[in-house]
Amino acid sequence: MRLLNPQKLNELQRNPNRVRNICILAHVDHGKTTLADSLVATNGIISPKMAGKLRYMDSRKDEQERGITMKSSSIALLHNKGGEEYLVNLIDSPGHVDFASEVSTAVRLCDGAVVVVDVVEGVCPQTQAALKQAWLENIRPVLVLNKMDRLILEMKLSPLDAYVHLTQILEQVNAVMGELFTSEVLGRTVPEKSQSQIDPDKASSLLYDWSAGLEDADDSHLYFSPDQGNVIFASAVDGWGFGIEHFAKLYADKLGVNEKVLQKTLWGDFYLHGKTKRVMKGAQEKAKKPLFVQFALENLWAVYDTVVIRKEKDKLQKIADSLNIKLTVRDMRHTDGKVQLQALCGQWLPLAKTLLDMVCTKLPAPCEITEEKAEKLMCSATERFDSLPSDTQKLKSVFMACSSDEDAPVIVFISKMFPMERRCLPQYRSHPLTAAEIAERREKTRLQHAQRLAQSETPFSVEGTHLLSSGDQMKIEEQKEQEQNDADAFIAFARVFSGTIKKGQELYVLGPKHEPQSALEKLESGEVINPDLTLKDLKSGQHITRVKIDQLYLLMGRELETLDSVPAGNVFGIGGLEEHVLKSATLSSTVACPAFTELAQVVVPIVRVAVEPTHAQDMAALVRGLRLLNQADACVQVIVQETGEHVLVTAGEVHLQRCLDDLRERYAKVAINASEPIVPFRETVVVPPTVDMVNEAIQDQNTASKDGDKENAGEVITLSTSNKHSTIKIRAAPLPTEVTSLLEVHADLLKAVDKHIHSEAGQQNSEMFEDSLSESQMVLTERTLKAIETLKEKLKDAFSSAGDEWKCAESQIWSVGPRRCGPNILLNRIPAYDHPSVWQRLRGSDRRLEYDSSFVNGFQLATLAGPLCEEPMMGVCFIVEDWTLAEETQLDHPSSRSPGSEHNDPSAAAKPGSIPGNLSLSACQAPSAILPESLLSQPYGPFSGQIMSAVKEGCRKAFQARPQRLMAAMYSCNIQVNAEALGKMYAVLGRRHGRVLHGDMQEGSSTFTVTAVLPVVESFEFAPEIRKQTSGLASPQLVFSHWEVIDIDPFWTPHTEEEYLHYGEKADSGNRARRYMDAVRRRKGLAVQEKLVEFAEKQRTLSKNK
């Protein structure tokens, strides 16, 4: 029977001290869902016998089939801890890296996390990621060391070896926690709050905590240790689990030792002195059994040995009696030892009770939200909390109060929208009809019947059409209703942080980009938010709609229950927000409430496919389906390209498969063709290689030209604008790798710099610069400003260590691109052009400054699509050697141009396709104050546009003048593989151009953990192939890691004799880079140099000879 009834629920929800919002986090397959089963079984939702087999939280069909969780879902559970009742909102999350964004959505709504670690596999990449996410969101974790049974049955360790193994695993987990803590402490060299809230004494005590280290009592929340009561040893599949307090309690009486002493010594290097019966230190040194081995593990091993391995039934009864456990006759008779074991251990060491007790004591209640967390939720890390409007700052206390009073402002965060079949919603579920409903139905049927009769009497009408009787109409209506019931409803996955949300209440829906400052100003100026507006009516700059709350739900795993109101501190669902929320949003009764900070995105969506309906008439359904999919999945991106192609961007292969299945079966319900996965590349230039493809040193003409070109700097390209008024000299060079990676890592910072320093307002009006600079310093946190300084320092170091050529380069950075935050640099080496670097604002009276933004835009366009295959550039530096403007530029003098010049102008002819686009772009950006009207009507278009296309063309040519290379996205891949399968795994990796970085043997087992890198483009079907090759012994996890240069010239043809010998005349076998490049070009409809028919005569001769 279900324990949770509406009345009790209501009572518990109102008392935030008795609520716990927790999620289960772990690496894939470490047993989260199995563990959740045990907890769900305690509430009578599933039978305890089925716990661990059912995987109740995996409600999707494909989740059950593939055995992995793909979404996070919540269930409300009741727990009675020593007479006190608690409401536990438990969220099960996926462990597969492709669904990492689902973990972010879960973690945001929780106060605590249960981190599960498989004791055989140990800490895996996703365990680290989970711990990091918990850390970043300031939620407290507890640890479950799961799959203990594998130590006994699979690895066949002795209790002592198992103990040593467990200590190592625990050390691994604590090492991750320590690392997180250190990086945080180091990152906080200037404690942010020290200026505003915390006095210096307190700040130093923060650091003191750290130096105090492990022994300090305050660190208890940081490290996991069984004696602190935050670690449980468990086997989720067998349904048992214990913390050391269980055995401490048990043996305190038996041994006559104080329970508290036992609690402290049961884990660690302590043993029991045989004669004195006293607990002593130094078990290892004296070769004694640690207490944990003697009292906990040996007992457990004995039970497994008797029940599962030797199957001694008579002894089973004895054990049960000694433990005071009653086994049913059915269990006793069962032939499967595992069933008996589960029955026995389930009562002896009940997993769910132990875990929920720990959750209720060790994890914080919603009302214990810390000041730090509240600030983090309200304000992004790069901005200062005190830069928020004062009304908004006041809300911090509201967060911390977690009050559900009538007058408390309502603040609700929606972390995702998830689909639910409409007919599964409680309001559509069948329920016993009331008398009134029965009467109504009877009346309806009677009417229908009467109409049908009347119809059959009317003579046949020629028109026929108006004969569509009301009976038919009813049928149509019914059909419509049916269709609607089949369609999915979207439920918002939400948590109330303050106030009480009620049915019928009107609230503001604040989009993720909402800013309280501007919204408050708008409201003050008398603007009202039209309650009829929905998401699609919003114009740019508008982020607020209003909604009347219609449906509130209690989330119960696969089911929902309706609620009338939800008080602060609870996780719940909201229906009917499809039109108002895309993926996440904040609901509030006041617009002063800021949009919650963005969820941390841990995976980079990298795999894209183009989709189209199999039958063209289904296009509308596909578009609708894509919209729904986009709403339902936090990680997926749907892009409509200029070509009209619909592109899906997903995190990985498994995620892609799920998205396509969903689209076909759920959202679009039409047949779809998906293209081959599209993998992005980057384009770059390199220093001229010194060896050729067969590793012979390159001599002759190359080296000669290198000597001539003294800096080895690539050709300087000189280009003029179409009207010859401006000339640009530019060359390309590969950036030092360190600089590229600095730019890549700090993309967010560069974006912030761009946003606040080069804001559009600033560019339009040079007088405003000074003011807004100080303003931006107000907005950016100390920490961000400091980070900018550090980045500058680091860039300086990186440049200076890269050689004389890069001297002072950091102060010459004109712009970074593409999108003003990318890994390419535009360097200003123009003599006497005093342009401040990217870190400062434009200032000065140089005429060229007026066209500065066009110049930069040209560079942005060039870096966005390189000449190899129109993919973005990476690690390229464009050095502008000179830029001149002719005097007459400002004169409105069309006659000063020679009429025929367009024909012999190289830049106008070079890329005709791209110019119109540029012009339209520049037309809106051109500083119209400087450009006389008539210039716009000149044959070459606005001057700023000409500069832009000249720069773009110049960059492309300079790029082409260097040795060009493609860069491939690389996955880092972590494979756990058995020793026997190691060779086969290497073969698979080798075939796919992967590289093994290192392989470690796991202690005490024959499993290797191999870390390798693998090009994303070669990764498709990798997981299934490796599983097949190694008979399922290896299971890889692929995560995007970095970009790597493919060291083959895509345009390479054999030159030397050795090369001919090695690669043949055509050399079409070896050139991987060319293959990739041509594939991309073909996909994009660009020209591909390829001969389809070679030696046609020969073919003819062949056939003649036959």
Ligand SMILES: Nc1nc2c(ncn2[C@@H]2O[C@H](COP(=O)(O)OP(=O)(O)OP(=O)(O)O)[C@@H](O)[C@H]2O)c(=O)[nH]1
């Ligand atoms: N031997 C053993 N197997 C277990 C235990 N717990 C779970 N398993 C098995 O491990 C496999 C994965 O379990 P799940 O609960 O689906 O793992 P999960 O962590 O939810 O996986 P994802 O949700 O896909 O990340 C299943 O086959 C379980 O039967 C355990 O304590 N002992």
Ligand SMILES: [Mg+2]
């Ligand atoms: Mg799972």
